[in-house]
Amino acid sequence: MNDYRSIFTEGLWGNNVVFAQMLALCPLMAVTTTATNGLGMGLATTGVLLASNVVIASCRNFITPDVRIPVFVLLIASLVTLADMAINAWLHELYKVLGLFIPLIVVNCSVLGRAEAFASKQPVSASAVDGLAMGLGYTLALIIIGGCREILGSATLFAHASLLLGDGFAFLETTLIPHYKGFLLMLLPPGGFLVLGFLLAGKRAMERRVQQRKERARSADLQYGHCRVP
Amino acid sequence: MNLLDIFKPEHRQTLRYQVVLLGGVALLTSAVMGIADRLTRTDIANRQMEDLQATLQQVIPAGYYDNELVRDTATIQDGERSVVVYRARKAGQVQAVCYQVSAPGYGNTAIAIIMGVDRNGTLLGTRIVSHNETPGLGDKIELSKSDWILSFTGRSLSNPSPEKWAVKKDGGVFDQFTGATITPRAVVKAVKGGLEFFAAHRAALLDEAEPVTGAKP
Numbered sequence: 457m458n459d460y461r462s463i464f465t466e467g468l469w470g471n472n473v474v475f476a477q478m479l480a481l482c483p484l485m486a487v488t489t490t491a492t493n494g495l496g497m498g499l500a501t502t503g504v505l506l507a508s509n510v511v512i513a514s515c516r517n518f519i520t521p522d523v524r525i526p527v528f529v530l531l532i533a534s535l536v537t538l539a540d541m542a543i544n545a546w547l548h549e550l551y552k553v554l555g556l557f558i559p560l561i562v563v564n565c566s567v568l569g570r571a572e573a574f575a576s577k578q579p580v581s582a583s584a585v586d587g588l589a590m591g592l593g594y595t596l597a598l599i600i601i602g603g604c605r606e607i608l609g610s611a612t613l614f615a616h617a618s619l620l621l622g623d624g625f626a627f628l629e630t631t632l633i634p635h636y637k638g639f640l641l642m643l644l645p646p647g648g649f650l651v652l653g654f655l656l657a658g659k660r661a662m663e664r665r666v667q668q669r670k671e672r673a674r675s676a677d678l679q680y681g682h683c684r685v686p
Numbered sequence: 687m688n689l690l691d692i693f694k695p696e697h698r699q700t701l702r703y704q705v706v707l708l709g710g711v712a713l714l715t716s717a718v719m720g721i722a723d724r725l726t727r728t729d730i731a732n733r734q735m736e737d738l739q740a741t742l743q744q745v746i747p748a749g750y751y752d753n754e755l756v757r758d759t760a761t762i763q764d765g766e767r768s769v770v771v772y773r774a775r776k777a778g779q780v781q782a783v784c785y786q787v788s789a790p791g792y793g794n795t796a797i798a799i800i801m802g803v804d805r806n807g808t809l810l811g812t813r814i815v816s817h818n819e820t821p822g823l824g825d826k827i828e829l830s831k832s833d834w835i836l837s838f839t840g841r842s843l844s845n846p847s848p849e850k851w852a853v854k855k856d857g858g859v860f861d862q863f864t865g866a867t868i869t870p871r872a873v874v875k876a877v878k879g880g881l882e883f884f885a886a887h888r889a890a891l892l893d894e895a896e897p898v899t900g901a902k903p
Contacts, residue, residue, distance in 0.1 A: 489821065523704045527711050534715040541722050545729035552737075643821050 460585045467589025473566045474597035474652075475659050480566040484598060485648040487557050489609070492617045494602030496550075497557045498595025502588065504539055504561050505570060508532050509587030512575040519576065528571045536562040553620050566594065604651045607632060609642035742772055742784050745802030745811035750774045750781045762887050769883065771891055774802075780892040782810055783884070789876030791819050792868045797827070799876055801838075803884050805892060808842040812877055824869035834861060834870070843881045851878040 473479050480501075487497045511531055512519075519527050540558045544551045551558075561567065570590055575583040606612055611633040618626040641647050697703050735756055742755045751774035758773045774782040782804045791797040795818035802810040812835055814827050826832040837860060843851075852858025853871050862870045884891060 518707065520698050520704055520707065523708050526708060530711050530715050534718060537719060538722050541726040541730070545726035545733065548733040548736075551733075640821070640823065 460582065463582060463585050464589040467586055467591075468593040468596065471590075472593040472597060473590055474594060474601075475656065477566065477569070479569055480564045480594060481652070483557065483560045483564055484601065484652070485645050486560065488598055488602035488605055488648055488651075489643050490606045490612075490616070491599050491603040491614050492553075492620055493557075494598030495595065495614075495617075496554045496620050497560075498591070498598040500539065500543075500554055500558055501561050501564060501567070501594055502591025504532070504535055504564075505567055505591040505594075506584060506587040507535050507539075508567050509570055509575040509583040510580055511535065512571045513578060513580045513583035516576050524572070524576060525568075528568055528576075532567050532571065533562050550620065553616070566590065601648065601651050601655065604655070605642045605647050608651075609639050609647060611636035611638075741800055741813065741815065742802075744813050745800055746774045746782050746784055747810060750776065750804070750810070752776050755784070760890075760893070762890055764883055764887065773891075773893060780894075781805060783891045785880070785883075786815065787876045787880040787883070789872040791817055791872050792824050792866070793818070795819075797869070797872060797876070799873060799880070801877060801880050803881065806842070807881060807884050807888070808840060808845075809838050809877070809881070811836075812838045814873075819869050820866065823863065823866040826863045826866070827869060827873055832863075834863070835873075837861065838877055841877075843878075843885060848878075851875075 469475075471477060474481065474484060483497060483501075487493045508528075508531060512528060536558065539561075543554065543558060570587060574586045578586070603613060606615065611631065613630045613632065614628040617628040618624075621628075642651070739756050746755070753773075753775045755772050755774055758775060760771045760773065762769050762771055769785050769787075772784040773780045774784065782802055784800065784802045786798055786800050789797045789799065797817040797819065798815040799812055800815050801812045804810055813829060814835060817825070817827065819825050819827065826834055829835050846859045850857070850859050851874060853860050853862040853867060853874055855862050855867055856871065858874065860870060860874050
């Protein structure tokens, strides 16, 4: 498991927090009304995931299995509070956009999930890669779902991105259909469930097709290849 | 036996080690929180002050004051409620005041509205500070979504007349939104209430002991 590349691709896609583990859906439903919100929440979560994985991996040898959960919870909650205070004090413009979401990270079960499943058993460097990859995978999922809901709900993409990322990113803000009346359902929680459901179904269908192709190739190999049974 | 012995691997399973571990982590994280709070507290307070200043400047135009708005506050009792008032002074005389009113919106969650009123009781500006209205319907009260909230600027209790202080659906002069009447209705009512509050406490708000005779409320 020390192959960083496989850890990274697992986190980003194969074992994606949302699309494969189906964790952290609660903050996901809450924030993904626009792609920008998703991006902001994703980046904040990535920071906390990375920090929590590094902290927990570095003291994994001191933590006994019996008290590990309360210790993890304490460490994660402190990290989130620290992030909240630091962003509020020194990155206040960002805080005005993200402020609502940062305390939500503490209820994000993927952070505790990675601490338990990965960081408590692996060395610091591998845990850092895992935290980063899982965070980026989560960010990707948030942006995709946020983007779908934003396009369907208000026909814009990355609205207010310059507030989050600075004026240099104003080019991201696009209006697809001017004077769009809006499709409210997509911006309300049911829209989140609908988009997530369709995306999951799409991912499953894609994976099954890949699987079938592989199997067909293998059976063809068996029939006409060198290992034909007489 | 040394006190530090419990940190040796062979003592890991003892209850004592686990108590010390959990207590130690709790102590450590609390200490970090305490230090971080000390480091960030003044910065956070300053940022919040700047936010407040920015909001106040939206409802009171710059020409109305030469004092520091956020620091010139007074608390006025209005029945049960106490209202914090920010005064805009020029050469010591109060030119305008700014305060927050709140309205029960859709689903009875509070809509917080900040309003600036000049000496004569005319609205200089109103803004929504926070709300929980339905996105896409009731949230048109936000300036970023629609300029509806600007329709209050220049209004007073006599413009329009009190019975016209309502949404168009109720025979008033203010627009409602398609699919959302409760929200604008609540805001209109709250702003009118805010103006009535000004009329009732004018002398106290303007920091004048004697009401100026002949001035229209």
